[in-house]
Amino acid sequence: MSGPLRDDFREILRLVRPDARVLDVGCGEGELLELLTREKNVDGQGLELSSDGVGACLARGLAVVQGDADRDLDHFPTKAFDYAILSKTLQQVRDPKHVLSELLRIAERAVVSVPNFGHWRVRMALITTGRMPETKALPEPWWSTPNIHLCTLRDFTSLCADLDLRIDACVSLAPGKPPRIIDAARPIENWRAETALFLLSRRAEPEAVPASKPAGDLFG
Template sequence: MPLRPDLALIAAHVAPGSRVLDVGCGDGTLMAALRDERGCDARGLELDAHNVAECVGRGLSAIQGDADTDLELYPDASFDYAILSQTLQTTKHPDRVLDELLRIGRRAFVSFPNFAHWRVRLSLLRYGRMPVTKLLPMEWYETPNIHHLSVADFRDFVAKRDIRVEGAWFLSKGVLTSESLANIRAEHAVFLLTRG
């Protein structure tokens, strides 16, 4: 099964042989690719018990846990990369979760849907309701997203916290788009972050 575009981008930028923690790992698709194609020691933390069982059934190392409360159990710098793919906006305390990612991982990948994308803006303007799109397919009352953010919001957030952006990629319809006007043109953003 091919990787989702943001996951493929992350996998391509993880150094072979790295120790990786995938927070919110889902069914383990990214972990399997990192293990099989990059020779990584990939571990997962996942809230949904069914997804954890799928990971274990695929021979992957995953435990059930919550990014908001369980990252503090990991020792400092225990991973080369900590990955939070399309999960930041679902956490209760994204600032604390990001701090924990950068404490336990030397680098952190964070990807999220850009709620300032032009289609989202147009839908809000046209209908006056929270948009339902192909990439945000749930009604407002069903969605796990509790913190809606944009590329500009995230850039401000990391700048205020002295977090260094090592890389940034922007996707529209699953294809890389330029950084120019990413806040309005990108449907998804992927950032590679480090401290200091």
């Protein structure tokens, strides 16, 4: 990989355990998948919509299939992976709720990073210019951005609660600054975090309570 390592890639590399089964959804040209394969010896597979991205992954010797996260995650078997990764892509899908739910069906854990539309610079840009903001985390103008479902940290944590997902860890990321471990549910972080990366899992099912004995057997 040429050039500096992306902040979110560095954190994902730290979170994923060695030899894990990994699905990288929206894997682009395969930079992250190649990194995880080299550094963590993962059994990795990519899912990528663009034919150019698929071609680049194949040229790197990576396992990849061409597909759309909104439709094609449904075809993966349940618990086929240890981790499903969706890096700065959730806001680009048509049905974020379905995609997030599917990630935690096909994998034990999901690693998801999202730009925070509640960041103070975004709020200030809206107040002072009255126009859709452009920031380092959201660099494209409104008419050409691939983002169709922008959210705040509060929106994202609420969606996780709706889906009964557990936030196992969260870090705030900003260009040129070290990652910062945060509690994403705190209101102040909805102002401070420019981009957040989450490690998610499904809440454990409650243990079954043994059936009560028939009345006649209570003292037997």
